[in-house]
Amino acid sequence: MKQLLLMSSSRKGNLGYLEHADEQLNTILSDKIKRVLFIPYAGVSFSFDDYEKMVRPVYERLGYELVSVHQFDNAAEAVASADALAVGGGNTFALLTRLYENKLVELVHERVADGMPYMGWSAGTNVACPTIRTTNDMPIVQPPSFSAFNLVPFQINPHFISGKPVGHNGESREERLGEFLVMNPKESVVAIPEGTALYVQGDQARIMGEFDGMVFRQDKVETLASGGEFPLSQING
């Protein structure tokens, strides 16, 4: 059965790295998992070693080992035998480019369909979608395609925040998602504020965290109340 924890962000307010996320992570982690395989490819301005050092204590605190995929000679073999996958945030375009370089896109899709638990945050949530077309990140490198892991049948917008910065003429997040839906009128976008996650188990999902999620569709915007369970098919219904 498919199991996904798709988190908006690594941080919430002034809390430390994934400090808000213990309850969310414990929902998907279980004693069937000994070691979590970490994908650090979204990290750009710091080393994969440093990224691994930052994330390992989060999982150790919860009782799990963690090792980064860059420690293995063959990334695909490491993914093929992983107990669970954690895909960290950073730049979504760097992440997807490196996933293609390491031939992991199809493989992760298949392993998650077979039941390997998947945890992602920020960029790691963007790549869980059919494509990366609702990332907030700068396209600093061109991936071979925008197509990603396709683990849920809709787009997600992490780090959702309403409105726009004062004194600046850029678009608000709502306007950006509205533009996405003009260009892609049959699609839907689940927007999750920082600290919030979408938890998926099989065909059912729920929003976890203090805040509600939202679904943006071409003709309407709806609230996804935190804690309420719904079928995945409801989002694109």
Next chain:
Amino acid sequence: MKQLLLMSSSRKGNLGYLEHADEQLNTILSDKIKRVLFIPYAGVSFSFDDYEKMVRPVYERLGYELVSVHQFDNAAEAVASADALAVGGGNTFALLTRLYENKLVELVHERVADGMPYMGWSAGTNVACPTIRTTNDMPIVQPPSFSAFNLVPFQINPHFISGKPVGHNGESREERLGEFLVMNPKESVVAIPEGTALYVQGDQARIMGEFDGMVFRQDKVETLASGGEFPLSQING
């Protein structure tokens, strides 16, 4: 001789559409130009007709006719015979996708190299660069390539603003450009705040407007003082 006016934004503070830009536009416009051809392809949440109606009065006020390329049966023929080109803001990915669909990318590069004046703002400035890798926009549609008009030998970041929104854990603009330079260490990015433009005449350039520009390189950040002339080659030197 190449002539470019690459504006950061259509708006500055609370001023109306291109209201701040008369002096900047007059620098590149001349009595050799009767009619400006407008490219509305970055517009997503409003019609090309409406976009043309918004921009036409700006040019009429300065004494020039303006017609949008979507009024012509063949966009390439319209560009081939244009006196000058104005490329409006909106979504950079929609703009570049439609430029490719209408087979305009190579053609605009050639016509500008031959001396046709080019005016762009926001997305219209992003596509003047070698690629769109320093746009701030959401990648709502996948263009065939990130490669763009390549009218200047460096990237530009429009709508430049320092720092990050309070209470949100996204990256600051400086951090985003820093990540670009980690992935592309030999490149440079000229960052221009709203209301500011980069004016290029042949091999020389200067920043126009109230604020200074900046050049981001891997190892340092420098100010480009408003009004001071410099050779284009200095940016990547």
